[in-house]
Every structure is written in structure tokens, then in C-alpha cells.
Amino acid sequence: LAKTTQPISMDSYEGQEVNITCSHNNIATNDYITWYQQFPSQGPRFIIQGYKTKVTNEVASLFIPADRKSSTLSLPRVSLSDTAVYYCLVGSRSGATNKLIFGTGTLLAVQP
């Protein structure tokens, strides 16, 4: 599975848009990019997944450039409750690689 690199931490204020970028230079052709959010003492929660270009759902957007060597998770108008660790993962959807390789994640701290 491709290794990912994210910033260790980021700070933001309520109401701002936050963009977290993830590098995955060795992403394979069949790999998808998935982001998870984790609060302390809870399991990670699936946020969004994409393969190329742009994906948007009710909580976030995911931007993936043409070379797919990086991706950016965009959180619009963050609130205090968005303070959490965000993990970027890349991997195939095939059954043979049914395990998630988590990196260190990005600790997002939202301040009032």
C-alpha cells in the first residue's frame, strides 16, 4: 500500500475553510484515496473517498490532481467540533488488500 505524508498538525479558527494536503507519490493505478476522522477514544469515521478530480459530500470535498500524487481534503466553515485527527489512506478496493495502513494523521485544532 502506498505510504502517505501529511502535516502533523494544523490550527484554524471557527468559520474558516481548512485544507489538509496529503502526499502519496507511489499511488498505484487501482488505488483510491480515503479520508477518516478520529476523535479521542473513538474509532475512525469515514469522511470521503475519491479516485480522481473532485468529490464532494455533505461534510467535505476531496480534490485530486491529474497525477494523483497528492490529494487535499477541504472542510468548509469548520467548527470547534471538527477538532480531531484526520487520516489520509490510499489503497485498492480489491479484496486482497483488505487492510488499512494508517499514517500519523493530521491533528486539526479549531479555536473559537
Added chain:
Amino acid sequence: KAGVTQTPRYLIKTRGQQVTLSCSPISGHRSVSWYQQTPGQGLQFLFEYFSETQRNKGNFPGRFSGRQFSNSRSEMNVSTLELGDSALYLCASRGDSYGYTFGSGTRLTVV
């Protein structure tokens, strides 16, 4: 629909003992994975079960084992507990679509 249920939520054990943790996946999900999370090592994959068969295994000693039942419920067992086994143990289930749903975990403390 109900999420992934892990029991117990908290557990305290003594070194040398063994422990069994339980995970009930989302109804209809046949894949169950286990992860260990510690401050030092982060989230690490333990093993994955699909239709009662272990399909993938992480790099953990043989003291860590698991199984899955015909109703997809899964258990993991850790024998001869060590202090370093103190961690949050997470279970995740997956259905036909990609995207894992995690439980809230079992916080194991070994004293």
C-alpha cells in the same frame, strides 16, 4: 441501522493473564478487521476475517489471535498479556462497498 458494537468498553487485566474482546459488525457485513492503537505506534492492523476465515494478518506475535463466527461476530484474544499490550483495540466492519465502519473500541489496560 446499528453500528459496530464492541464489548467491553473498558478492561483492566494483570500481566500474564489473557483477554477476549468481542465485536459485532453491522448487519450484513462479512468482513471484520481488528486494529490496535497506541500513542507510540498509532493505528496498526492486526488481522481481518471474512466469512469465518482469516484473510489478512498484520505483524503481531502469535499471542494475538482471533476468530469469526457464522453470524460474522468476531472475537480477538490476547494471551500472556504484557504491559505493552495496553491500547485501544478497534474493530471495523465492511460490506460490499468500500469504506470501513469502526466501533468505539475497547480500552485495555494491563497492570
